[in-house]
Amino acid sequence: MTDYFEVHERDGAARLGELRLAESVPTPALVDDVDADTPGRVHTVLADAGGRWPSEPEPPSGDDSAVTILPHRGLPAGTPEEVAEAFADDYPDVEFPSGAVVSPRSAGDHAADLTVLSGATGYVGHGSAFVDALTTVKDAVPADTALYLPGVATPRNVATLVYAGVDLVDPHRAVIRGTEGRYLTTDEAYFLEDLEELPCACPACQQPRDTFDRSDCAEHNVHALAAELARVRRRVRDGRLRDYIEGQARQDNWLTATVRLLDQRYGYVEQRTPLIRRAELAATTEDAIRRVEIQRFAQRVTERYVPRFDDRPLVLVPCSARKPYSDSQSHKQYHDAIQWRAHVVSMTSPIGVVPQELELTYPAQHYDSVVTGNWSANEIEFVSRVLERYLEGTDYPEIIAHVPGEGYREICENVADSLGREFTYTVRDHPTTADSLGNLAAELEGWDTYQKSTREHRTIKAIADYQFGAGAGDELFPDIGTQGRYPQLRADDADGEQLAALAQQYGVLSLTTAGARRWVESDVPTKTVEIEPFVPHGSVLAPGIVDASDDIRVGDEVVVTGDAAFGVGRAEMHGAEMTSSTRGIAVQMRHTEEL
Numbered sequence: 296m297t298d299y300f301e302v303h304e305r306d307g308a309a310r311l312g313e314l315r316l317a318e319s320v321p322t323p324a325l326v327d328d329v330d331a332d333t334p335g336r337v338h339t340v341l342a343d344a345g346g347r348w349p350s351e352p353e354p355p356s357g358d359d360s361a362v363t364i365l366p367h368r369g370l371p372a373g374t375p376e377e378v379a380e381a382f383a384d385d386y387p388d389v390e391f392p393s394g395a396v397v398s399p400r401s402a403g404d405h406a407a408d409l410t411v412l413s414g415a416t417g418y419v420g421h422g423s424a425f426v427d428a429l430t431t432v433k434d435a436v437p438a439d440t441a442l443y444l445p446g447v448a449t450p451r452n453v454a455t456l457v458y459a460g461v462d463l464v465d466p467h468r469a470v471i472r473g474t475e476g477r478y479l480t481t482d483e484a485y486f487l488e489d490l491e492e493l494p495c496a497c498p499a500c501q502q503p504r505d506t507f508d509r510s511d512c513a514e515h516n517v518h519a520l521a522a523e524l525a526r527v528r529r530r531v532r533d534g535r536l537r538d539y540i541e542g543q544a545r546q547d548n549w550l551t552a553t554v555r556l557l558d559q560r561y562g563y564v565e566q567r568t569p570l571i572r573r574a575e576l577a578a579t580t581e582d583a584i585r586r587v588e589i590q591r592f593a594q595r596v597t598e599r600y601v602p603r604f605d606d607r608p609l610v611l612v613p614c615s616a617r618k619p620y621s622d623s624q625s626h627k628q629y630h631d632a633i634q635w636r637a638h639v640v641s642m643t644s645p646i647g648v649v650p651q652e653l654e655l656t657y658p659a660q661h662y663d664s665v666v667t668g669n670w671s672a673n674e675i676e677f678v679s680r681v682l683e684r685y686l687e688g689t690d691y692p693e694i695i696a697h698v699p700g701e702g703y704r705e706i707c708e709n710v711a712d713s714l715g716r717e718f719t720y721t722v723r724d725h726p727t728t729a730d731s732l733g734n735l736a737a738e739l740e741g742w743d744t745y746q747k748s749t750r751e752h753r754t755i756k757a758i759a760d761y762q763f764g765a766g767a768g769d770e771l772f773p774d775i776g777t778q779g780r781y782p783q784l785r786a787d788d789a790d791g792e793q794l795a796a797l798a799q800q801y802g803v804l805s806l807t808t809a810g811a812r813r814w815v816e817s818d819v820p821t822k823t824v825e826i827e828p829f830v831p832h833g834s835v836l837a838p839g840i841v842d843a844s845d846d847i848r849v850g851d852e853v854v855v856t857g858d859a860a861f862g863v864g865r866a867e868m869h870g871a872e873m874t875s876s877t878r879g880i881a882v883q884m885r886h887t888e889e890l
Contacts, residue, residue, distance in 0.1 A: 298407040299362070299392040300441045300462075301878035305849060305868075306531040306555075308433070308460035310565045311351045314340060314408075314442065316392060322441060322462045323524055323531075325448075325517075340463075341394070341443075347384070357391030362409050365389070367396035371418025372428070376400060394443065397426045409463070411443045416468075419447040419456075422552030426459070427569050430563045433460050438872035439837075439879065440613060450481045450519040454543045455550045456529045458536055460567075464524075468518040473513025480544045481523055481684050487512050495519065504811035521876045533726070534574035541580045558585040565591065566869050570850035571657040571801040578664040584645045584677050588658045593647040597684040599765045600650065603753040604638030607742055608693040608734070611682075613703055613726060618660040619782075621651070629697065632735045635750065636742040637695070640685075642703055644674040647681030652757035655782055655802030670702025679709045686714060695719045697726055697735050702728070751777040754807030755786045755797070755804070762803050762852065763819050770817040771795075771810065777802045786810075811854045811863035821854055822847045822866075824882055826874065828858040830889045837868065837876035853882055862887035 300322075304311040314320040340362060347368045357363040367384045379398055386395050386405045390438035394409035399563035402410065412418070412432060418425040433442065441462040448456060448464035449472070458466060472479055476487040487509065492857060493500040497518035499511045530536040544550040558565055568587040579754045583589060604606040610633055615623035620641050621630070633639065639651040648658045686694070696707040696718045704720070711718045741819065752775060756768025763771070775794065776784045784797040786804075794810035797803075806814065815821050825842040826835055835855060847853055847870035855862045866873075873881045 296436070297439050297441075297877060299359075299408040300439055301871075302876075303440060303879070304532060305567065305569070306534050307388055307458065307564060309457045309527075309531045309536050310462070310796075311528060311531050312459075314362065314392070314441065316362070316373050317358075319516040323453075323457045323527060324463060325521060326443065326463050326523065348858055354387070355389075357393065359392060359766065362394050363389075364394040364396065364411060365407070366808075367413075368400065369413050372424070372576075374398070374414070374415030379709060384422050386803050391509065397436075399431040399435075402432040406437070407440065409441045409597055411568070413443060413745055415444040419444070419452070419824050420549050422549045422556050425549075425553055425710075426556040426560060428461050429461070430560055434563070437875040439876040440711045446519060449484070450479050450516070450523045450746050451484070451546050452522050452550055453520060454530075454536070454540055455553055457524075457527050457531070457887070458540050459553065464520075465825070466520055469520045470517035473516040474507050474509050478512050479493070479516045479518075479519055481519070481543065497522070501821070503609060505879075508558045534569075535577070536570045537586060538577040538579070541582050544609045554582065555585070558587075561587065561590065565849070565869070568848070570848050571803060571851070572661070573800070574661070576660055576662040578645045581671060581673050583664075584673060586645075589645050589647075592656075592658060593681045593836075596648060596650065596653065597681060597688075597760050599756060599760050601760045601765060601768060602638070602654070602689045603757060603768075604745070605689045605691045607691075607745070608637040608695055608739060609689070609691040610637045610639050610697055610739075611648075611703075611707065612639060612641055612697050613699060614641045614646075614649070616663075616666065619654040620649070620660075621654060625727050626709075628732060629735070632732045633739060633744045634736075636739045638691070642678060642698065642706065644670065644678055644680065644702075647678055650757065651804065652754040653719060653761060655797075655799060656758065656761060657801050657803070660802065668701050670705070675702055675706055675709070677870045679706045680707060683710045683713055686710065686716070693719060693738075695721055695735065695738055697721045697731070699726055702839060746800045748777065751781060754781070755784065755795070758797065759795075760802055763814070767817075767819045770819050799848075805853055805865075805885060806863045808861065808863055811861075811886075815854055820846075822851055824855045824866075826855055826857040826860070830860040831855065831862065831882075831884050831887055834867075834880045834884060835864070835882040837873055837879050837881045840873050842882055843870040843873040843881075847873065855882055855884065855887075858890070860889055 297574035301313045302310045302312045312322040320340050327339050342361040342363045344366050345352035345442045347366050352366045355363050365386050368382050388825045393405035393407050395405040396413050398413050444461050445465035446467050446768050476489050478485040499514035530539045544554045565587045584768045586803045590652045612629050615625050620626045707718050722731045753822050759768040774789045778785045782799045786795045787793050792809050793807050795804040822844045827839045847866050851866040862884050863886050864882045867880045
């Protein structure tokens with residue numbers, strides 16, 4: 296826990312924070328940063344109290360102008376455990392901003408404002424070793440502890456370092472490479488003698504090429520690193536760092552491996568990834584299929600969502616470029632043919648399948664993908680697997696595949712063969728031709744139309760299942776009435792008291808205190824934040840939290856309880872972060888009742 300570091304915004308494991316020193320430092324940042332207003336001046340935010348080899352240094356006095364790295368014995372990556380234990384550091388409790396040098400094994404043994412990964416240069420460059428070391432350290436230290444990796448950052452790798460959870464880096468590697476005559480950019484390290492011109496507009500490069508020497512090259516490298524960090528901070532602020540990483544990491548094989556290995560550490564990334572966000576998800580590579588947002592949506596659709604419209608035929612349709620799908624011209628034509636006589640589920644890469652009730656739910660209306668007309672083998676395999684898992688728990692009397700031939704038809708045929716179920720295909724040439732739409736309408740002859748109230752009630756319940764867990768719809772909303780017009784719906788109880796409203800922007804339910812009490816009293820697992828005896832107004836800060844459900848994620852609906860108040864709001868931290876942090880907003884309150 297720390298008094299000197301606070302996280303303000305999060306984008307997965309990446310985060311925007313602040314070192315609260317005499318001069319505030321926004322993170323992620325360089326610990327030694329060039330002052331743009333004063334050429335030649337370097338602003339340093341670390342003070343090294345020295346190593347414990349070979350003799351013990353004087354205890355540092357420290358102050359709030361910099362983070363003091365406490366005396367330590369640095370050991371290289373790969374040091375045998377028995378050796379590391381024999382030379383383990385014992386850090387004192389101090390009253391000033393401090394940092395502790397740790398290994399992955401010892402990370403949880405020391406409390407400090409800043410954690411320095413010992414032997415970081417031995418991990419960087421090796422995807423598996425780096426991911427193992429970093430995730431071990433991050434899981435061991437409090438969530439509001441800053442992580443510093445010394446001697447490793449370059450313009451090419453720093454975005455991936457931040458994406459993995461690093462808060463502070465230094466320019467040392469960039470400077471050394473410059474003195475060696477290597478000119479660094481975000482995609483390459485050029486030999487200085489091979490450059491006919493300087494492809495940069497930084498202050499160091501504002502001179503003729505023939506006067507540009509290695510000291511200038513070192514200065515350029517630091518400017519390039521600082522500029523890339525500024526770009527990364529902007530991406531984190533926008534919630535778009537992963538989109539950037541999918542391209543940037545391809546500049547180096549070990550960076551690509553790191554991103555893919557982090558995707559395989561689903562628990563680490565999922566805990567830190569928001570459930571909802573405003574930013575568009577750009578699915579421009581096949582790596583997007585492995586994103587937490589995509590996998591989590593598919594998992595919830597196939598494990599939590601309860602099909603409540605399987606008393607009518609299922610109509611599988613292709614997705615549309617416009618979101619939500621129902622606003623697109625093609626889906627309006629499908630609707631004119633279907634006329635609420637069937638359940639519509641859209642098929643799409645990379646999302647999988649999207650039931651009509653969840654078309655607003657993040658990321659179903661928040662993604663954009665590259666459309667070529669050709670499906671890759673990975674896309675076909677993923678969507679086939681999701682559709683198969685979805686259909687395994689349903690009992691539709693008929694499955695109508697109103698899909699074109701490109702990829703969609705192959706997926707449907709794969710699933711039909713695997714499940715031994717018959718699909719009826721209604722498309723001739725293209726889904727929106729008159730013949731195809733006529734075939735679809737004819738196939739639904741004789742089926743009754745769902746009433747408006749039935750559609751709205753089942754939509755609210757379906758979203759509740761997805762959001763709170765299987766069965767939540769029936770538990771929380773068994774006897775509801777709905778008000779408003781989709782997508783602006785509210786759910787009331789039998790007496791007309793509001794229980795929840797559909798948040799159109801994210802496609803999730805926002806509970807009232809009455810809805811929150813139903814949640815607490817039901818058998819559905821409740822995500823609860825227990826607070827000290829005070830009445831929160833606006834927000835709950837981490838220091839006021841006594842306990843929190845471990846499965847809370849950023850964006851989750853949470854019940855806030857204490858001796859003085861009961862309320863409901865939206866989580867701004869994951870559950871473990873709430874209980875281990877001493878700074879920052881944990882919950883944005885929506886409704887509060889004083890007890």
